[in-house]
Structures are given as structure tokens and as C-alpha cells.
Amino acid sequence: MLTRLESAIRTIPDFPKPGVQFKDITPILANPELFLEAIELLKTPYSSADVTHVVGMESRGFWFGAALAERLAAGFIPARKLGKLPGPTIQEEYELEYGTDGLEIHSDVLGPGNRVIIHDDVIATGGTAAAASRLVKRTGAEVVGFSFFVDLTFLKGKDKLPEGVPFRAVIEV
């Protein structure tokens, strides 16, 4: 049986391009009760992990990511496509279906002693989350967990992430 969170996810065929079944989580965000339930489920596995920062992936990872940081009393760090952050940054590349893309964070926001969760709304192939993880490690901070709302398990994104780091997806598709 589907949970009410699963039922609220809307599948949009052929978005953003033909052949993709896009998982739209905005109906959950728009419903106060579901939104709070989702945040609570994202938070629970990391409540006692002494998280200092949540890194949220541009831009759908900003939604639950910022609210999760607030709920964990942690800081929030946006990971963005290249050229959108105004200060000095560090960068990592990741593979796309054709070619590569870049991800960056500000270079002066994390360091040794920080305990970081990497969040995105959906994990697909895992490329961006793996790139975010490399960025965090380069600062000397520790990745203490991965947090996703939806895991498209057939794409095996989890296999791209470092072994031994806690992984949480609220919903598996």
C-alpha cells in the first residue's frame, strides 16, 4: 500500500525531455501536513548525528534541504551549478549522459570538525551527490550522511556514493 507521501508524488511523463518520468515533489511541499511529515522523516535518522551543516543541491534540493537544516539547527550550504555563487568557490565535475557538468560550493564555509549531510530531493544516477561529497571532503569536513526524499533505485545511484556513509531515502521508486 502506498503511504500518503508516496501517493502525493506526481509523475510527469516526458519532462524535462521525452522518455523521462519526472517525479514531482511540489504537491508535498504545498501541503503543510505532508511537508512537515517529510521533513520529520528526513531528520529522524540524523537527529543524534551532531550535524553542523546540510549541503543542498541546486535547486530542488534547496527546498527540503533548507527546512531540514533549520530543523536540525544546522547551517545550510547551497551547492550550485558553476557561476552562480558570488564568492570564491571550489569545484568538481560530474558526468552527464553526454559530456560533463560542474558543481561548486563557497570555499570558505566548511572545514575540519564540520559534520555534513548531503541532501537532494531525488537521487538518480548519483553523479551530483558524489561530486558534492568530494567537495565536502576537500574542505576537511566529514560527510556523515546522504539524505534524499526519493531514490530511483533502478538507476543504482547509491553505488556511486562512498561506502560506509549512512544513506537515507524516504521513498524508493
Next chain:
Amino acid sequence: MLTRLESAIRTIPDFPKPGVQFKDITPILANPELFLEAIELLKTPYSSADVTHVVGMESRGFWFGAALAERLAAGFIPARKLGKLPGPTIQEEYELEYGTDGLEIHSDVLGPGNRVIIHDDVIATGGTAAAASRLVKRTGAEVVGFSFFVDLTFLKGKDKLPEGVPFRAVIEV
């Protein structure tokens, strides 16, 4: 005397283009104490306003916006540039320095009886916030407040917004 929130805002010259003094709020997000203080200040004027939804502007308005929605136990609705939302939308145009741009929200998330706050990190000329306000009104919902972290007062963005609707900016520059 500057408050510690004011002191934490970083001014980046010539970003994203020559002549612009960009107000970077990411140092506040990254600091758990300042992040929570900022959210609390954004929330306070609307604590008793029976807010049902926060509309956050792409994409820097997603950061405080989503956390503010969570803190108010309200839903969160992203207002995005055209073509980025997967479901059916309603759209409004707003003026840029040269030409116009578009803003949209999903058409099925708001309606009569909803009480909405419109949030962005910075209000400059007020064009996008005014467009968001028109979008909300078209759904039959009520705009019960505008919420910004920084008001660039010399650009007089407030004058573009509907009169009589509460307006809150945590910091005036």
C-alpha cells in the same frame, strides 16, 4: 551599529555584472546560529497571521523561504522562471532593465481561503515580488504579507507592491 546579521552579509562588487554590488546572504545560511536568528526574525511578524503558504522566489528565495514555511507550519510553493515547473502553471511577466521575463507557479496549489506570504532574500526593484503577488491573487488566495531578508531601499521596490499589505524586511541597505 551593525547587528551581527548585517555584519555577516557579504558585498561582492561587480556580480553578476559590472556595477552591481551584490548582497550575498550565504554566510548567514552557513552559520547555524545566524540562520536560526534570521528565520525567527522573518517569522515573528507573521506568527499570528494564520499563514497557510509561503511562496519563495527562484532560487535564492527558496533558502529562507522553505525554512520559514517549515517554522510557520505552512506549505511551501516555489515561484520559478518559465519552463522549470513540470505541471500546469499560471504565468506573469515582469520588467527587466531591458525587456521582460516570466514567473510561474503551479496552477493547482492555491485557492480561495489560502493566506500567503511572498518571500525573497532581497527586494530590489520589486518586479518579481509584484508578479508573484499577481499570481497568488489570480488563484483566489490572499497575500497576507511580503517578507524579505534585505531591502535595497534606494531602488524603492516597496512602491511596486500593493498598498495595505504588511511588508517586512529584516535588514535595510
